[in-house]
Each structure stands twice: as structure tokens, then as C-alpha cells.
Amino acid sequence: MDHACHGQPTVSVNYGSEAIGLRKFTDHVELIVKDQNDEKTVINAQYVVGCDGANSFVRKNMNHTITDLGFAADFLVVDIIPHVEREWTPMNLQVCDPARPTTVVSGGPGRRRWEFMALPGETKEEMNREEVAWRLLEPWDITPENSTLERHAIYTFKALWVDEWREGRLILAGDSAHLTPPFMGQGLCSGLRDANNLAWKLDMILSGKVDDSILDQYTKERKPHNRDVVEAALYLGKVICVTDPAEVEKRDAMFLSGDIPPFPDFPILTDGILHRSEAGRSDNLAGQLSFQSKVKYHGETGLFDDIVGHEGWTIMTIAEDPKKYLSQEQIEFLDSIGVEFFEFSDKETKNTNIVIDIDGKYKQYFQEKGVEVVIVRPDFYIFGSTATIENLPILVDGLKQQMNKFMNTATARKDTVI
Ligand SMILES: Cc1cc2nc3c(=O)[nH]c(=O)nc-3n(C[C@H](O)[C@H](O)[C@H](O)COP(=O)(O)OP(=O)(O)OC[C@H]3O[C@@H](n4cnc5c(N)ncnc54)[C@H](O)[C@@H]3O)c2cc1C
Known part of the structure; x- marks a missing residue:
């Protein structure tokens, strides 16, 4: 970064x-x-x-x-550099031991992190001491003889x-x-x-x-x-x-x-600039993260984002020649916000927008989702999708309708953001 x-x-x-x-x-x-x-x-x-x-x-x-959900837990966070490289199995673990709730995670190459919860009655000042860190690390076979204590600090974990x-x-x-x-x-x-x-x-x-x-x-x-x-x-x-x-x-x-509520699915975007049907419902994929897999593009092979590297809006499809379904006016609108078209195929052609779907994963994704085309926002969330390429104009009109709300009064400026 x-x-x-x-x-x-x-x-x-x-x-x-x-x-x-x-x-x-x-x-x-x-x-x-x-x-x-x-x-x-x-x-x-x-x-x-x-x-x-x-x-x-x-x-x-x-x-x-x-809005504060009222959670506050003090943890002593300790970063360790072992003198000799070790294999850690499992790499990351949460120890739900009431005697000392503890988190152990990778700290990057050559480092490891322990997070020890302060127990009721233990103050931050008492906890945040080197000798306390070593005492809590000892049962993990981490001692001054085999490791260097890089840093220790108290964090209060909050939810707000x-x-x-x-x-x-x-x-x-x-x-x-x-x-x-x-x-x-x-x-x-x-x-x-x-x-x-x-x-x-x-x-x-x-x-x-x-x-x-x-x-x-x-x-x-x-x-x-x-x-x-x-x-x-x-x-x-x-x-x-x-x-x-x-x-x-x-x-x-x-x-x-095993009588525990299922862990919720990872959230998606549910509001904002997302495609909605005339009845106001969003389509199945709107708000989900877009899919990424290995591709070949202009002779290079790798993950789509690395190889294609387009950072703006995209129209991705497994159908051929999506532009032929759009009016000149729709294409001009898409150009004005910098939309690029990418077609996934298993064979190379002269078309510069063809992305070779090396493992057939894009085809599989589109088929499983029952769509032929998606519009993806620059932050990789899906604006919307349609089952058939013939309906692409409806999707584009939906995007235009939403973006028009912000486009009417815009004029070019040279600005600073800090
Ligand atoms: C123990 C622990 C473990 C964590 N583990 C994970 C994890 O596994 N994965 C994860 O995704 N997140 C994790 N997090 C959370 C993650 O560290 C934070 O969410 C993240 O660092 C927040 O980044 P930030 O840039 O918003 O704020 P910060 O990292 O706090 O950066 C803010 C910066 O702004 C600077 N600043 C403040 N005021 C001014 C000023 N007036 N002028 C100029 N500069 C200023 C500060 O000096 C600082 O450099 C963990 C946090 C803790 C405490």
C-alpha cells in the first residue's frame, strides 16, 4: 500500500x-x-x-x-519472533478457556502473535507488562531463551x-x-x-x-x-x-x-447503487462480490484482476458481442462512465475484449447463477445481472437511471482529496 x-x-x-x-x-x-x-x-x-x-x-x-453495542474486552497483544523457525499447527486458533481466553495467530513471516484476555479484576496497567507476557507465554513453550518479545500492548476490543x-x-x-x-x-x-x-x-x-x-x-x-x-x-x-x-x-x-444457530452468511451490499427490477426488488446477484478466476488475456496468464487490471465499471459476459444488443445512446452512456466490456470464451479470436476462460470457471459460474451477463462496479460488487444477453439493454437502462440522479449537474473540476 x-x-x-x-x-x-x-x-x-x-x-x-x-x-x-x-x-x-x-x-x-x-x-x-x-x-x-x-x-x-x-x-x-x-x-x-x-x-x-x-x-x-x-x-x-x-x-x-x-451506535455502541456495549462490548468491551481488554486484551494483552504480544508479538513474538522465535529464534528458530517453527511449524505452527494449527496456524490460527481461538482458545475458549475460561481460565484465560486466548487467540493465537500468524504474525507474518517469522512472527507469531498471542492475544490474552484480561480477566475480571485485572487492570490494563497490571496486564501490560513484559513479565506478564512471558508468564502467559510459558505454557506455549515460548520463553526468553527461544524467542524475542517484539512488542506488547493492551487493546480494548469494541463493537461500534x-x-x-x-x-x-x-x-x-x-x-x-x-x-x-x-x-x-x-x-x-x-x-x-x-x-x-x-x-x-x-x-x-x-x-x-x-x-x-x-x-x-x-x-x-x-x-x-x-x-x-x-x-x-x-x-x-x-x-x-x-x-x-x-x-x-x-x-x-x-x-x-451441536444445537447452535448457524453462522450467518458473509454480508453483501443491500442498498445503494444496485440494480432493481421495476417492482423494486434487486436481482439475485446485485450486491454480491464479483467472481474471479484464472484467465489468459493478451498473451498473459493469471488472475483476472492482475492480468486485465481494469479498475472501472465492467460488463462481463459469456455471450458474444454484447455491444450489438445496445443502442448508440446506451453505448455512449457506458463510455461516459468508463465501462469496459469483457467476453469470456474458451477460444482466442481477434476480438481484443476476449478473455480466455482457462479452466472454464467463468462459464461454470455464469451457468450456476443462471445469468449470461453481469455489470460489475469499480469496487468489484455486482451492480446487476440478466439471464439472457438480450436483456442487457434493460440492465444498462437501470444503471443509467441510477447514475443520472448524480450526473445532471456535474462539471469537471481539478480537486484535492486528503
Ligand atoms: C489486536 C488486533 C488484531 C487485529 N487483527 C486484525 C485482523 O486480523 N484483520 C483485520 O482486518 N483487522 C484486524 N485488526 C483491526 C485493524 O488493525 C484496524 O481495523 C486497522 O488498523 C484500522 O486501520 P485505519 O487505517 O482505519 O486506522 P489506524 O490503523 O488506527 O490508522 C490511523 C492512522 O492515522 C494516524 N492519525 C491519527 N490522527 C491523526 C492526525 N490528527 N493527523 C495525522 N495522522 C493521524 C495515526 O497515527 C495512524 O497512523 C486488529 C486490531 C487489533 C487491535
């Missing part, structure tokens, strides 16, 4: 700088930034995206309310979200907008989804394709998805973090009998 940012001519990275002031105007935001030498700079920005963590400075400048993630030109993303207990490993993932969702909307605004009312879709799309993730993580937390003997007995009996 760091590397990718440095590679962008339009991005400047200022390590060690701190945003210390913010002034809101109708047509821009002034951000006052202090660098490591205490020098202050004023940056004029069209939009400020506060990806500034749980204690967000940007959020403090917004009128906001928070801000109710509205945009106020005018200020926008929240990542932990500034929501906190999830890490039992599903989804905190950063949710932040990346926010960034993906915002990026294409901001890009379309800044290139003058749409006006900024499209940003009203951001909270609408991301918040319910994130809420489901937080609730699922909380469900796991309530299984893992139990220390009360009666509750432990109840939990264990439930799991041993």
Missing part, C-alpha cells in the same frame, strides 16, 4: 505530520497540518477523508452520533459504528467510522472496503462525471455491510470471551450438542 501510494504522481506522503486544525467552507476544507519541525501548512482540499483511526481528529470535527460517515466535505473511513472486535479478522478488511467504495465515487466526482450527491450512497452502502460484520464478530466474541462458570457450562453444552 505504502509502495503503491509513493508510485502515484498525484499522491504526496508526509510522514510524521499531524492534522491539528480544520476549517469547513461551502466549497472547500482547510486542513492545518504540523510537520515534525513544528512547521504549519494549510492545505485546501475539496474533501477530507478521515482514515485517522479510532480517536479520529476528523470525526471530532463532525456532528456525529455513535458512527451513524453517518459523511458530513458535507468530511468523510470517515476505517476505524474512524467503525470498530470491530478482531475475532473475525475483519477490522482492516472493512476499512479497505470503505476505501474501495469511496475511491470510485470520488474519482467520478473529481473528473466531473457526477456531482457529489453520489457520496450520500456511501454510508447507505457500507454501514449495513459493516454492521453485519461487527455483529458477527461480536457473536464470536461472546463465545470466546466467557469466564463465568455457569455461562461457560451453557456454551460448552450448546456446542457439544
